[in-house]
Amino acid sequence: MCDLIHYRVVDGLALIGLDRAPVNALDQTLRAALIEACERAAKDIAVGAVILYGVQGLFSAGADIKEFGTEACFAEPDLPGILTRLSAIHKPLIAAIGTFALGGGLELALACGYRIGAPDARLGLSEINLGLMPGAGGTQRLPRLIGAESALNLILSGEQIDAERARMLGILDRISSSTEQLLEEARAYANELIECCAPARPAEAWPNPAEDLPDDFLARYRVEHEPRWKSRLAPRLVLSALEAACLLPMEEGLVRELTLFKQAEASRQSKALRHVFFAEQDARRTPRIDTADPSRKINKVAVIGAGTLGGGIAMSFADVGIPVALMDLDGRTLDRGLKRVRENYQLSVKRGKLSAVQMQQRMELLFGTLDYADLSDADLIIEAVCEKMESKHQVFLALESVCKPGAILATNTSSLDIDALAKMVSRPQDVIGMHFFSPANVMRLVEIVLCQTTAPDVVTAVMDIARRIGKLPVISGNSAGSIGNRMLEPYAREAHRLVLEGATPVQVDAVLTSLDLNMGVFSMLDLAGIDVSFLMRDANREAIAHDQSYCCLAEELYALGRYGQKTGRGFYLYEGRSPREDREVIMLAEQLAREHNVTRRNIEDLEIHDRCLFVMINEGIRLLDEGIALRASDIDLVWINGYGFPAHLGGPMHYAEQLGLETVLSRIHHYRSALGEYGEMWFRPAALLERLVAAGRSRIEIF
Structure with missing residues (x-):
């Protein structure tokens, strides 16, 4: 034998x-x-x-x-x-x-x-x-x-x-x-x-x-x-x-x-899903980190901010038996946060996913506090406060005075400069980004965002603990929006602009969901909260770009207090969670188009597909060229697990490869020419995309 x-x-x-x-x-x-x-x-x-x-x-x-x-x-x-x-x-x-x-x-x-x-x-x-x-x-x-x-x-x-x-x-x-x-x-x-x-x-x-x-x-x-x-x-x-x-x-x-x-x-769908399988294996490898580097031990965790996101992060640790302190400076917010966690667990018991004993064991692992001093023995502290640099800076300064040496300071920011945050403390080597996606106890993706100063053993420890709590960690360099939100910005930009030019939110979303995306842009914005996207955009005006007139419709909805599902009105009208078209939004788009001298016309579905997806893909290729993303397949994992891109299409980068990179480039050139001044501003091909096509390459990779 x-x-x-x-x-x-x-x-x-x-x-x-x-x-x-x-x-x-x-x-x-x-x-x-x-x-x-x-x-x-x-x-x-x-x-x-x-x-x-x-x-x-x-x-x-x-x-x-x-x-x-x-x-x-x-x-x-x-x-x-x-x-x-x-x-x-x-x-x-x-x-x-x-x-x-x-x-x-x-x-x-x-x-x-x-x-x-x-x-x-x-x-x-x-x-x-x-x-x-x-x-x-x-x-x-x-x-x-x-x-x-x-x-x-x-x-x-x-x-x-x-x-x-x-x-x-x-x-x-x-x-x-x-x-x-x-x-x-x-x-x-x-x-x-x-x-x-x-x-x-x-x-x-x-x-x-x-x-x-x-x-x-x-x-x-x-x-x-x-x-x-x-x-x-x-x-x-x-x-x-x-x-x-x-x-x-x-x-x-x-x-x-x-x-x-x-x-x-032999199907493209199976090829795409096999690509995703191997992408997850590749994501476990961190080329910039020596595998011999020891990992810091994480036995106790603290989460700062008892809102929906913070509570979900805390649950993720309690679910696997890790003690976690949930802190907030506001007692009422803390009480609401702990109550929400208990209600989530009670719902799991009602559905038969947890026993009452298991629920009690998890609640006993959660410790609510209003005092930073109670975090002194935590090995990992994750801040999940509002998306403002001043707020996060205050949190990090407070942590620095109470945290033990070697404690990892993680920020959940989805858009801010974590290098700037690291420079505000005396232990920049301990700072790292951990961007959870809401609801954090359900969503699998965590973007691990590296500072220039992040110590290798911090990266190793955070990757390990993310896997331990059942998450899929994907490494990103420091950039406004990391990988996912940086690509989301041009994707959402084109959706907004197309509505100004004559499409409707229903039409745009229907084109995207016809590809099996979980939801369209406008349904997603209504679910996340138009106020949330406004505050994120407002905090990053300079990083986004110089002309932001394309998002004037969202800005107007924010000013009107139409925040999406939470207020019953956003881009859609809501009865519970069921959306229906709102003629007022279309009339508002027509008015804003006149104010911004945007010519309205009939928009074909193919144009919606190309403009929304190809600018997103183009930004992803740019991220790879800049070294923000390590691999094109990492980008695919981010969009599949964080934004609902269908896995059977393999993620946006794999989808582009299946369509053909030459096709993607030619369509970007087409809209750059066809859309006049707007096209000249926004449809600029990534240098790497042009190099790949010129070299006859079929895969998105650095060469």
């Missing part, structure tokens, strides 16, 4: 261990070694049953994602083929599942006749998260094991379920008494099967997977769920595969599944 497989025969049992670090990815080499070992055991008359297990405990996390989109994905022996061969072996095959059986790893287990799992094992078919579907029998074997409806829900969710739920569904036959005893108890199980002359595969629990379901179940399922799927291809292909499982014999169903899998694998 090769080093990838440990093969031994003990007391009539063939023990076949997978040993491809770190996760037993089922690449072509492991597939070849695995089928060779299994067929060797099948031929050995001394072997009564076969046990597959993970040598290091972990069973298999699935296929090698790097193979998708390459010839290696279907290189012989391919995974569908070897699992068909395994399922035909005439001896009982037992999968002993430790830690994970995900994707192709679970399909491998399903091809076995019997399954036993460790108590801490997690199982799932997670291909949907990569724009794929199970392609090695998962959509055919699972419905015959647990029924069509349960299989469909599990596959479409992509969720990982624990061992007990897997046993209740019928995926696992047994759960071992402990992780350490998994292999021994699998051997005992195998001997039981031999003694009772059990068949190699038990009879199918659901020979008719759609039994007891209405005849129109799949059709109604499609109608009910398609609005949520939007333009995503993979869920529709999964549904077609489940339909095949209900209507076709296994052999024909497997052929149909493989055809559908290949369609998903």
